[in-house]
Amino acid sequence: MSDSGAELGARLRDGDLAAAPAVLNLVETRDAHEQVTALLREVSPAALGGEARAHVVGITGPPGAGKSTLLGELVRAWRADGRSVAVLAVDPSSRRSGGALLGDRARIPFDPADPGVFIRSTAAAGRLGGLAPATRAAAHALAAAFDVVVVETVGVGQSETDVAEVADTVAVIVQPGSGDVLQFLKAGIMEIPDVLVVTKADLGDVARRARRDLHAALRSLGDRETEVVAISSIAPATGIDELVAALDAHRARLDLPTRRLAARRLSALADFAAEHGERGLRALGGRRAAERALADADPGADVPALVAALEGQAAGA
Numbered sequence: 001m002s003d004s005g006a007e008l009g010a011r012l013r014d015g016d017l018a019a020a021p022a023v024l025n026l027v028e029t030r031d032a033h034e035q036v037t038a039l040l041r042e043v044s045p046a047a048l049g050g051e052a053r054a055h056v057v058g059i060t061g062p063p064g065a066g067k068s069t070l071l072g073e074l075v076r077a078w079r080a081d082g083r084s085v086a087v088l089a090v091d092p093s094s095r096r097s098g099g100a101l102l103g104d105r106a107r108i109p110f111d112p113a114d115p116g117v118f119i120r121s122t123a124a125a126g127r128l129g130g131l132a133p134a135t136r137a138a139a140h141a142l143a144a145a146f147d148v149v150v151v152e153t154v155g156v157g158q159s160e161t162d163v164a165e166v167a168d169t170v171a172v173i174v175q176p177g178s179g180d181v182l183q184f185l186k187a188g189i190m191e192i193p194d195v196l197v198v199t200k201a202d203l204g205d206v207a208r209r210a211r212r213d214l215h216a217a218l219r220s221l222g223d224r225e226t227e228v229v230a231i232s233s234i235a236p237a238t239g240i241d242e243l244v245a246a247l248d249a250h251r252a253r254l255d256l257p258t259r260r261l262a263a264r265r266l267s268a269l270a271d272f273a274a275e276h277g278e279r280g281l282r283a284l285g286g287r288r289a290a291e292r293a294l295a296d297a298d299p300g301a302d303v304p305a306l307v308a309a310l311e312g313q314a315a316g317a
Contacts, residue, residue: 005035009042012145017084020118020142027137028122036137037304043144044302051260052143054086055251058163059152061173066199067152069233070173071108073240074150075117081244083147084116088135090153108152118146131162133274136267139166140303164192165266168259169250171195171243176203176210193226194250201230201239225253257299265294268306275307276314283314 003011003022011019027036045051061067071087078085087108108119122135135151142149153163164170172193196214201207207230214228227246231239269290273281284290290310297309 005032005038005040006042009039009047009141009144012043012141013048015145017115017118017145019145020086021120023141024120024122024138027134027141037302039141040137040302040304043141044300044305045257045260046298046300046302048144051256052140054143054146054149055247056139056143056149056151056166056168057247058167058170059150059173060154060163060170061197062175063154065173065175066233067173068108070197070199070231071150071152073231073233073237074244075108075119077240077244078148079114079116084145085118085148085150086142086146087117087119087150087152088138088142089119089121090131090135090151118142131166131270133267133271136166136270137303140264140267162270165270166263168254168256169194169247171197171247173197173199174210174214176200176207195243195246196226196228197243198228198230199233201232202234261299264301264303264306265291265297267303268294268310271303272307272310276311280310280314284310 003019005026008019008023008026012023023039026032026039029035041047043052059067059071068089071089075085075087089108111117120138122132122138131151131153139149139151151163151167170193172195174196176198196218198207198211198214211228211230218224218226218228227249229239229243229246231237231243269287272290276283281287281290284293293310293313294306297306301309
């Protein structure tokens with residue numbers, strides 16, 4: 001007999017990493033709303049007595065930039081440091097099955113016998129490159145048990161802002177010589193990353209030029225804190241330790257309770273909008289009115305409780 005949502009939440013609170021596959025199966029089950037609500041209640045700040053332990057890292061960037069290979073190196077570095085790691089790799093949804101186009105563990109190299117690593121490909125559920133509610137729920141839940149939770153997306157538009165809403169630290173991957181720097185400036189994406197990563201540093205001058213361009217772009221925005229790290233995943237990999245240090249340094253600077261509270265409110269608003277659409281938002285008086293309502297909610301509430309509060313307000317409007 002499978003564990004209930006509440007039981008899975010309790011296992012995560014106790015640090016039981018083996019609960020992760022069942023947690024993902026539950027949050028991806030379409031008719032399990034009550035059980036998912038019970039799961040998230042058990043890992044809410046109120047139940048944990050504070051914020052979840054994990055460092056939630058978002059990794060995004062265009063297809064072909066080397067995210068999966070980089071993630072394999074990061075997982076190795078984190079495990080060498082004794083940290084447990086969960087990776088939620090968001091793939092575009094299959095039109096036929098609705099599932100992820102690329103199967104579990106297909107893209108990111110890791111040791112399948114290592115109990116401290118959990119990797120799952122999840123479907124974007126119709127949001128091209130974006131985060132489905134199930135991915136958000138999984139990230140919130142697994143953060144109670146793992147040391148690091150990674151949400152990796154294919155950067156094709158809304159994914160950059162989506163992952164910034166759920167992660168503590170966002171790393172944006174840039175491929176040298178691809179025109180990414182110019183594209184990022186045009187799209188306003190330079191305002192999102194906490195760490196910028198130039199891959200394929202082994203390319204030499206073109207990689208150094210990309211790094212200089214990114215530094216110049218950050219200076220033009222008045223940004224003196226965002227680090228730019230150059231890495232090469234070709235053996236022997238270089239720059240990985242520097243990237244881990246940059247991610248850790250950003251986490252150390254954070255006002256984590258404030259960032260997590262904002263993430264829960266944004267997740268609740270996204271889930272409400274996904275379920276009820278523009279009509280639901282209009283019933284609340286618009287997106288800004290919904291944000292004001294969430295600002296008045298209990299800061300220790302979990303995402304389903306925040307969604308329920310919005311639904312109650314919409315019904316009474």
